[in-house]
Amino acid sequence: MSRIIETAFNTSTQKRFYLPSKFVWGVGCHQQLYELIEDCASIAVFVDAAFENHPFMNELRSQLGARLAFVEVCRSMPQAQRLREIARTLLQPEAIVSIGGGSTVDAAKAVVAEWLFGTFDGVGMGDKRGMPWRPDAKRPLLIGLPTTAGTGADVSRYYVAYDAFTKGKTHGKSWDLVVDWVLVDPIFLRSAPPTLMLISAFDAFVHLFETFICRGERSWFGDMLSLDGIARLMSALDAYVRRDDRSDETLLALNYSAAVGGIAISNIRTGNIHEAAGALLEVTSLSHGETLMVFLRPAYNQYRGAIADREALLIRHLSAHAPELGFRNFDGIVDWWRSAFDQFGLLERIDAAVNAITDWNHASRHIRNRVVADRVWCEKESPLPLMDTMVDEFIKAALPQYTLI
Numbered sequence: 001m002s003r004i005i006e007t008a009f010n011t012s013t014q015k016r017f018y019l020p021s022k023f024v025w026g027v028g029c030h031q032q033l034y035e036l037i038e039d040c041a042s043i044a045v046f047v048d049a050a051f052e053n054h055p056f057m058n059e060l061r062s063q064l065g066a067r068l069a070f071v072e073v074c075r076s077m078p079q080a081q082r083l084r085e086i087a088r089t090l091l092q093p094e095a096i097v098s099i100g101g102g103s104t105v106d107a108a109k110a111v112v113a114e115w116l117f118g119t120f121d122g123v124g125m126g127d128k129r130g131m132p133w134r135p136d137a138k139r140p141l142l143i144g145l146p147t148t149a150g151t152g153a154d155v156s157r158y159y160v161a162y163d164a165f166t167k168g169k170t171h172g173k174s175w176d177l178v179v180d181w182v183l184v185d186p187i188f189l190r191s192a193p194p195t196l197m198l199i200s201a202f203d204a205f206v207h208l209f210e211t212f213i214c215r216g217e218r219s220w221f222g223d224m225l226s227l228d229g230i231a232r233l234m235s236a237l238d239a240y241v242r243r244d245d246r247s248d249e250t251l252l253a254l255n256y257s258a259a260v261g262g263i264a265i266s267n268i269r270t271g272n273i274h275e276a277a278g279a280l281l282e283v284t285s286l287s288h289g290e291t292l293m294v295f296l297r298p299a300y301n302q303y304r305g306a307i308a309d310r311e312a313l314l315i316r317h318l319s320a321h322a323p324e325l326g327f328r329n330f331d332g333i334v335d336w337w338r339s340a341f342d343q344f345g346l347l348e349r350i351d352a353a354v355n356a357i358t359d360w361n362h363a364s365r366h367i368r369n370r371v372v373a374d375r376v377w378c379e380k381e382s383p384l385p386l387m388d389t390m391v392d393e394f395i396k397a398a399l400p401q402y403t404l405i
Helices: 002-007 027-034 056-065 080-090 104-116 193-214 221-243 248-265 272-281 288-303 309-322 330-345 347-353 361-374 375-381 389-396
Strands: 024-025 043-047 068-074 094-099 141-144 158-162 168-173 180-185
Touching: 002 141, 024 027, 024 248, 027 056, 027 141, 027 180, 043 056, 043 104, 043 375, 056 094, 056 272, 068 104, 068 141, 080 104, 080 141, 080 158, 094 104, 094 361, 104 141, 104 158, 104 168, 104 309, 141 248, 193 221, 193 248, 193 288, 193 309, 193 330, 193 347, 221 330, 272 288, 272 389, 288 330, 288 347, 288 389, 309 330, 309 375, 330 347, 361 375
Parallel strands: 024 180, 043 068, 043 094, 094 141, 141 180
Antiparallel strands: 158 168
């Protein structure tokens, strides 16, 4: 059955929705980790560097003792060379715990992919779609404790790693890599810098937005998640950014909405905002959330007429469930995000990083090639079919230095 799930897509007449994870959310729920792993003889931990010496991490080391197989401290974006080294040289544990954001759990998922499929390069893509496990493969129990409110990577079937030298992207997708348990506890967000929270939340917003406007693969279930997730996320973030609200209730709403975004986007696909942002990420010093901001308004402007009904539905929902935000149209939503980014100096940082690009011939070709290569999105799933000339217009609107080479 899992092979059918891997190769099934939504159509206009047939829909599917899949979520293999089990959720627990609330203050203090991170302590349930011990019950989940009590029967596991060996446990590995992937932890973000910011939480390497967190009280819970120190407690976990002490509690696990000899059962702690290894700890991988994630100090940067997942590096393909290091992940292959882990998969090929360390003994496979019975359970893997991820304590971190998207990069941390992506590192863990890529290592598990190497164990299950013999590679993490392109699993679930092209001729590797529906790829079977190796005959002797065993899957460890996967548990995620997210420390950011962004990618929802724990519940996403996607993962990405980068070459340590070229920054080239290696990515894949499989429902077999979604974590078994997600413990969403606001304790891990209490010390997060506001800038990180904002950038991460914007990533979650784009996940929910691209799910909502997807033409063929969207479903009623996805619409429900997108509408609720966007309203909950933006209301909580408005309290966090505008009113300096750091309550557990606000942090939990942000964390929960990010997880919802990960679920939603996994049941469709990322769109040209993500594709263009991912390519720009590889040629600048910007974070993923910052590169997404570059392309949001140009994408909306291009889709505007095709998503008028979607926009109206979203604004009605926001008016009913987050009236304090006062949105009248999607332009207002974009303006709100740009204002929040500007409040923390991020727009200036984005402009500086983009203007620092020295080889615009390479950068423009790289971004264009990434977007046009996704023919499924451009021809089938985009709110309107995107011809190559329209992709050029989209990039030109986002990056005025861009010229078609």
